[in-house]
Each structure stands twice: as structure tokens, then as C-alpha cells.
Amino acid sequence: MASYARTYRDGYVSAWHDHPRHQLVYAVAGLMMAKADGTSWAVPAGTGLIVPAAMLHEIRMVGEVQLQSLYIDPAETGAGAMAACRxxxxxxxxxxxxxxxxxxxxxxxxxxxxxxxxxxxLIELGAAPDTPLALPYPPDARLRRVCDALMADPGSARTIDHWAALAGMSRRSFTRAFQRQTGRSFGQWRERLRCQIALRAQARGAAMEQVARDLGYASRYALQAMMRRRV
Structure with a gap:
């Protein structure tokens, strides 16, 4: 097991790459936004992302980030705790x-x-609970079209019927397919997206009252209540 510690500036991007070893990327302070295994991950201070060996991933720093990273040989005893991205x-x-x-x-x-x-x-990583901020991206192009539209307008108040029509599916088919492909209901997925956006804004010192309005909440207190439930 090798270790690495560094502080990164706001906006730094570790472009798509992989490693021959398993990796734990731990945010000591700040916020990392990562993409790996078809999923978008918010990694705020106090959480870490496990990236298995040979898995492509990208990491963006939001605000100044203090990072500690571990690299583990897949053949090491106990490295099975690192075999899945989470x-x-x-x-x-x-x-x-x-x-x-x-x-x-x-x-x-x-x-x-x-x-x-x-x-x-390795023992503690095997027992570490998952964070609630993963945002899986569905493989179905029709559902991805909905996700892309929601990412472009995360505060939209449009109904499920609107999004189902955008996907060219019935409401029932849409909700079932979304749950099956992402492991989350559409409402849960949208809430996680808004939580990730709010965390990025908070890390950059944005006015949370305006962020709340942009995300469709009546006040920053309503937004913060949602974030407490999620985080």
C-alpha cells in the first residue's frame, strides 16, 4: 500500500485516467466531483471514493481540496474491499x-x-458505509435524454408525466425503467442531483438563498433540510 497527500486548487481537473492498483481518494477538506463506472459522485470532506484497478475515472476539485490517496495492490490480502467502485x-x-x-x-x-x-x-474500508451521494447514469438513451435535460435545468418543476413524454414512454414504463437502471426513483435521483449542485455551490461560497431558488426551493432552509436528509 502506497500513500499520497496533496492540496489542490479550485478547478483543478485530474482528467480521465486509470491505475494498475486499487485507489482510495479521500477528501480531508473541500469537495471533489468524480466520474467513474457510469456514475457521478460527490465526495465532500469526510468521505472517500474507492476506484478499482484499471477503472477509468475523472476528478474535479471544487474549492481548495486537501486530498489523501492510497494505492493498494489487488493481490494484497484484504484488497477485496476495494474491488467495487463506491x-x-x-x-x-x-x-x-x-x-x-x-x-x-x-x-x-x-x-x-x-x-x-x-x-x-483495509479492514475499516470493508466496514465503511456507502455515502448517499452517488448519481448513476442510466444506459438507456431515452432516460439519458431526460437526465441531460434535468442537469441543464435542475430546478425544473415539470411533472413526471412531462419527463416520461420526453423519453417517449408511458409514465409507468418510465418510472419502472428509471428505478431498474439507476437503483433510484426519479424523485430520489433528482434530489441527489440538486444536492450535488448545492454542495458545489456551497464549496465555492455562493449565496445559498439564490442557489435554493435556482434549484426550485422556497428558501435556503428548505434546501438545507433536503441536504441534511441526503448527507
Missing amino acids: AVTVSGLLAGLIAALCAMGNPWPLPPRAHHLSQLI
Whole structure:
């Protein structure tokens, strides 16, 4: 297991790439927006994104981001915890283990302390709960057309019937297909999209009252209540 720590400026983009090892990208501070495995991920401070070996991914920094990253050999005992792409909540214990390993500066040969830290990290990653901010993109082109339109106008108050018509589907077929392909209802998907947008705006210091109006909420309190439910 190798470690890496760095601070990135607002707007920095790590363009599409992959790694021969599994990776954990942990946001110590700030907000990362990532794309991987057909899903858009919001990775705010206190959460991390697990990216399996050889998986293409892109990461954008929103605001100044303090990042700690781990690279794990897929053959390492316990690396099965890293085999699927997912965003996880980083507990205080796991954050302390990651910080301790990063502070060691990748000594080689690996001393016993670094080895034990890495094993504890893998155990804690296997137990880490998923975060609620994944935004899967449906494979069906008709549903993607709806998602693209909603991304362009996330505050739209149009009804499900409107979106079903845009997809060229009946309401029932649309809602069933959307749930099946994304694992979320259309309403849940739209709420997650709005939450991601609000998190980006918040990280950049935007006026949340205006953000709330743009996203179709009566006030910033209503928007913040939704964000508390999601995050």
C-alpha cells in the first residue's frame, strides 16, 4: 500500500485516467466531483471514493481540496474491499489510520508499523458505509435524454408525466425503467442531483438563498433540510 497527500486548487481537473492498483481518494477538506463506472459522485470532506484497478475515472476539485490517496495492490490480502467502485464515509478511526500511513512517507522495505496500518485500513474500508451521494447514469438513451435535460435545468418543476413524454414512454414504463437502471426513483435521483449542485455551490461560497431558488426551493432552509436528509 502506497500513500499520497496533496492540496489542490479550485478547478483543478485530474482528467480521465486509470491505475494498475486499487485507489482510495479521500477528501480531508473541500469537495471533489468524480466520474467513474457510469456514475457521478460527490465526495465532500469526510468521505472517500474507492476506484478499482484499471477503472477509468475523472476528478474535479471544487474549492481548495486537501486530498489523501492510497494505492493498494489487488493481490494484497484484504484488497477485496476495494474491488467495487463506491463512495464511503470515512470514520474518525479510518481517517487517523490514513493520516498515520501518509505521515510515514512510503518507506521501503515496508516496516511492521506500516504493514499493520495498511491491514487495519483495509479492514475499516470493508466496514465503511456507502455515502448517499452517488448519481448513476442510466444506459438507456431515452432516460439519458431526460437526465441531460434535468442537469441543464435542475430546478425544473415539470411533472413526471412531462419527463416520461420526453423519453417517449408511458409514465409507468418510465418510472419502472428509471428505478431498474439507476437503483433510484426519479424523485430520489433528482434530489441527489440538486444536492450535488448545492454542495458545489456551497464549496465555492455562493449565496445559498439564490442557489435554493435556482434549484426550485422556497428558501435556503428548505434546501438545507433536503441536504441534511441526503448527507
